[in-house]
Amino acid sequence: MSSKQNLKREPKPIEERIATSIVTLRNKKKKGISAVIVTAYTYPEALLADQAGVDIILVGDSLGMTTQGYKSTIAVTMDDMISHCRGVWRANQKSFQIGDMPFMSYQESSKLAIRNAGRFLKEGGCDAVKIEGAMIDRVKAIVDSGIIVMSHLGLTPQSRAALGGYRVQGKSMDATEKILNDALKLQDAGCSFLLLEAMPKESAAIIANELSIPVYGVGAGDQVDGQLVILHDLIGMFFDFKSKFVKRYCDAGEMILEALKDYAYEVRTGKFPTKENFYEMNEDELEVMLQDPKWKYILEK
Numbered sequence: 001m002s003s004k005q006n007l008k009r010e011p012k013p014i015e016e017r018i019a020t021s022i023v024t025l026r027n028k029k030k031k032g033i034s035a036v037i038v039t040a041y042t043y044p045e046a047l048l049a050d051q052a053g054v055d056i057i058l059v060g061d062s063l064g065m066t067t068q069g070y071k072s073t074i075a076v077t078m079d080d081m082i083s084h085c086r087g088v089w090r091a092n093q094k095s096f097q098i099g100d101m102p103f104m105s106y107q108e109s110s111k112l113a114i115r116n117a118g119r120f121l122k123e124g125g126c127d128a129v130k131i132e133g134a135m136i137d138r139v140k141a142i143v144d145s146g147i148i149v150m151s152h153l154g155l156t157p158q159s160r161a162a163l164g165g166y167r168v169q170g171k172s173m174d175a176t177e178k179i180l181n182d183a184l185k186l187q188d189a190g191c192s193f194l195l196l197e198a199m200p201k202e203s204a205a206i207i208a209n210e211l212s213i214p215v216y217g218v219g220a221g222d223q224v225d226g227q228l229v230i231l232h233d234l235i236g237m238f239f240d241f242k243s244k245f246v247k248r249y250c251d252a253g254e255m256i257l258e259a260l261k262d263y264a265y266e267v268r269t270g271k272f273p274t275k276e277n278f279y280e281m282n283e284d285e286l287e288v289m290l291q292d293p294k295w296k297y298i299l300e301k
């Protein structure tokens with residue numbers, strides 16, 4: 001029986017689980033076990049992701065679109081990221097937490113990149129940071145300062161305008177070789193993980209095979225070392241568009257909408273609140289109040 005067939009749907013109770021580390025993640029690649037990565041941006045989201053036993057929680061700058069309502073990730077600031085990371089930090093017990101460096105938090109200089117990467121660890125409780133693009137010098141500088149880095153190639157949403165939109169990348173042999181060369185340079189610069197977004201399965205498979213570090217995919221096929229899906233896509237809470245690579249596991253948006261309609265209807269029709277939602281007054285006290293004509297009218301309603 002392959003080791004994959006022994007895997008169970010139900011994770012171990014959280015207190016029995018060992019916290020995921022860079023070593024665990026490297027070992028998964030060696031054993032051919034896919035790592036599970038999901039985004040989470042808030043305390044309750046991270047609580048559930050961690051309880052479900054995911055390996056990595058990415059506090060992605062996609063929060064700009066899923067949670068803040070912008071049309072892209074460009075407006076997200078370092079302070080936004082740190083604030084969201086802190087909520088995740090307080091919830092997360094066992095998952096490896098990665099903070100996504102937002103647009104213009106690392107491009108300007110290595111000094112700025114190191115300072116901001118450090119904030120993710122010191123103020124946001126992250127284990128590592130993620131950087132978009134072939135930022136070899138920045139990656140090296142951050143790694144040299146003792147911080148674990150995940151690089152992100154393929155479709156890099158912060159460069160959406162330069163890429164001409166959210167387009168699949170690495171569709172030709174030349175394009176694949178360019179991404180592979182960048183990936184190898186990033187690996188040499190010390191990055192510990194690579195994330196490939198929106199690429200053909202074959203291109204991503206070549207890169208995952210050529211690199212010794214774990215290579216994860218979001219819309220990059222099944223021949224990589226792990227999968228990432230944005231939480232709001234997975235649970236049906238992102239309403240603007242649905243990418244081809246997304247599988248929706250539930251429709252939380254629809255459930256919440258129906259619950260809110262039920263609530264509004266019940267308040268308007270007097271069905272909520274009812275006895276089971278009321279606090280009781282002390283009986284003796286109530287007796288005393290009922291004797292007072294001033295209050296009697298309201299208490300007998």
Ligand code: KIV
Nearest residue numbers: 039060061062100218
């Ligand atoms: O911000 C994010 O969630 C990401 C994913 C799209 C990979 O970078």
